[in-house]
Structure formats: C-alpha cells, structure tokens
C-alpha cells in the first residue's frame with residue numbers, strides 16, 4: 316500500500332515541483348526580457364540551458380524535503396558508485412554538492428562555525444565542517460535535507476570523508492557502508508580490484524536490506540549504461556571548449572557539473588547534458604564565446620572557489636582570459652569510459668579506483684599536460700586549496716614540471732574552496748592580476 320508520505324514525495328517530484336519550477340522559470344524569463352543587456356558586460360550571452368539546470372537541481376532538493384519516510388535515503392560521497400543505489404529506489408543526497416551550494420550562497424561561515432563550536436578543527440575540510448554544522452543545526456539554504464537511512468562513503472578522493480561519515484553515522488544513528496579503494500601507483504593490481512569488488516558486494520547486500528528490495532543484475536547494468544552515457548555527454552560539453560572562442564567559461568563548467576555529480580545514472584541527467592551540448596555546439600557554429608573577447612586561454616587545477624565565482628570570472632573576462640579547461644570538471648568525464656556493462660562489477664571496481672585523486676602525481680601531471688595541449692592553453696592556475704590537502708599536495712612540483720614540459724606560465728593561487736574566512740581576497744586578487752598582466 317502506498318503511504319501518504321510516499322504520495323506526497325511522488326506528487327512533488329513528478330507533478331507539483333516541475334510545474335512550480337517551470338512557472339518560476341517563465342516568470343524569471345519575462346523579467347529578464349524587460350531588462351536591457353549590459354553593453355559593457357565582458358561575457359557572452361548567458362547559456363539558455365542554465366534555466367533548465369536551475370529547475371533540475373531545485374527539483375532534486377525540493378523532492379529531497381519529502382524523501383525520508385517515503386523512499387530509502389542515502390547520503391553519498393561524490394566518488395561513490397551511486398549507480399548501484401538507483402535501482403533500489405534510493406533518493407541520493409550529496410553532502411559535498413550541498414556544501415558547494417551553501418558556499419555559493421555565502422552560508423559556510425555560519426554553518427562551519429556550528430561544527431567548530433562542537434570541537435571540529437578549522438583545519439578540517441570546509442565541506443565537512445559546513446555539512447556537519449548543517450546536520451547539527453538543521454540549517455540549510457535548500458529548506459531541509461532528508462534524514463539518511465544509509466551513509467555511503469568511498470575514500471577514492473580522500474580519507475577525510477571516512478571520519479566525516481563516521482561522525483554522521485553517530486549523529487544520525489544509521490549504518491555506514493565503506494568502499495575503500497587502495498591508492499593506485501601506476502596501475503592497480505588484480506587483488507586491488509578484488510578487494511573493491513568484495514566491498515561492492517557488501518554494499519549491494521546492505522542496500523537490499525535497508526531498501527527491502529532485491530534488484531537484478533540487468534537492472535544494475537541498465538543504470539551503468541545511463542551513467543556511462545552521462546559522463547560521455549558531459550565530456551562532449553567540455554570538449555566544445557577546444558574551439559576558439561570557447562563557447563562557455565570554466566566557471567560555467569563548475570556550475571553545470573551539478574547533474575553529473577548529483578544525478579549520475581538517471582535519464583534526467585543525460586537529457587540535460589544533451590540539451591547543454593547542443594546549445595554549446597550551436598554557439599560554436601555561430602562563433603559565440605563564453606566571454607566576448609577571448610585573448611588568452613588558461614587551465615585551472617583543483618576545486619573551484621565557490622563563493623568567489625562571480626568576482627573571479629569577471630576579473631578574468633574583463634582582461635580577455637578564459638579558463639577553457641579544468642582538471643576538476645574533466646575528472647567527471649573520465650571514469651565513464653572505463654565502465655563496461657558487459658563486465659559490470661569488475662569494470663566498476665576499475666573505474667572507481669582510477670579517479671584523479673586516487674592516483675599518483677605522475678598521473679596528475681600527465682592529465683594536466685594532456686589538457687593543456689588539447690585545449691591549447693598558454694598558462695595555468697593551480698588552486699592551492701587550504702581545505703583539500705589531497706588535491707593540493709604536490710602542486711609545487713606540478714608547477715615546475717608544467718612550466719618545464721610545456722613552457723607555459725603557471726601560478727599557485729592560495730584560497731579555500733568553500734570557506735571565505737580562509738581566503739585573503741585582496742592579496743590573492745593582486746597576485747592573480749599581476750599574473751594576467753605578465754601575458755601582455
């Protein structure tokens with residue numbers, strides 16, 4: 316029998332939510348039409364797909380408010396093989412994506428302070444402090460996050476996640492499943508994959524227990540196909556920036572990454588990236604750039620600075636600079652090709668261990684070199700992120716090697732991806748401006 320809570324969830328997700336958000340988009344569109352475009356704006360026309368992105372992500376969070384008690388809810392790390400959870404009917408919440416949203420809405424200082432007041436050190440990743448603060452206070456810019464029935468952690472991007480999720484497991488008193496891929500030096504060994512496979516089997520058993528549902532291998536394979544297609548479509552969107560001018564900016568890419576992180580393995584995610592890809596291809600044909608006057612092409616390494624996207628993108632665009640590729644957005648386009656639905660479990664073990672942050676520095680260097688060559692950049696900015704140690708360690712070596720191997724200018728830029736209290740805005744912007752002026 317369908318419960319009242321389930322009925323509410325389905326109504327919000329499939330009827331009321333989409334209709335309300337569509338109406339909001341149309342109202343916003345009317346307002347925008349009345350506004351005259353700023354002739355002095357350094358940016359190209361805004362992407363039409365951005366409206367759809369807003370609807371899609373807002374619906375995800377809106378439905379989430381009604382998810383607990385209606386469907387099983389899992390909180391998952393961004394590198395977790397979420398594909399496995401979809402056929403069980405889980406509503407997946409990504410705390411990292413939520414923390415990025417909190418940062419963009421300038422709410423991290425308040426939320427992180429709540430975690431710090433409970434004894435969490437300011438050296439801990441700002442995503443973790445923000446989300447723990449949100450869990451402790453119940454405050455969030457999305458109205459409400461559903462309480463998890465299951466916590467799913469994969470340490471293929473860092474070990475911080477394990478301690479963070481253990482704290483969540485204690486707080487919510489729910490089970491935690493862990494997938495702990497061994498760090499890859501060169502190539503992973505067969506016993507590494509076996510170790511991950513064993514953990515994936517445990518995950519499937521726990522997901523079945525919590526959701527009270529059994530799923531077939533065919534259902535898992537179907538979701539893998541969707542996830543593989545989604546990452547390929549995302550890759551095509553990024554590839555569009557090989558053209559001159561690039562039809563969008565690296566900052567746009569940071570914003571449009573939402574669905575491949577939070578909705579990977581769903582039809583909605585893939586439909587969205589088809590729409591975005593087609594629009595980007597159309598802009599390429601018409602010669603429309605993400606910025607009006609693309610004079611220099613750069614590469615960005617590490618997470619974005621979520622609270623400073625607008626200011627930094629304007630600073631660059633006004634001087635004719637565009638980040639045409641970023642290692643962060645590229646990371647979401649790479650793993651999909653390793654997923655082989657004809658060998659579902661084994662290929663998933665391979666794909667989820669070969670992610671950027673689970674591989675050695677040599678691999679990082681080769682990825683950055685490949686991106687720099689493919690997108691024909693003249694320089695790179697390596698964001699030395701106070702919070703994200705695994706992404707930032709080794710950047711001094713990477714800087715030297717990139718300069719030597721490619722003869723490009725490289726800047727080490729110190730900030731924090733989510734917490735503005737760890738960002739010295741004025742000196743940082745002065746350094747960035749001086750770096751840009753060196754291209755004159």
Ligand code: SF4
Pocket residue numbers: 411440441442443472473474475476618702703704705706
């Ligand atoms: S330390 Fe880095 S990889 Fe780990 S959760 Fe924070 S941002 Fe993500």
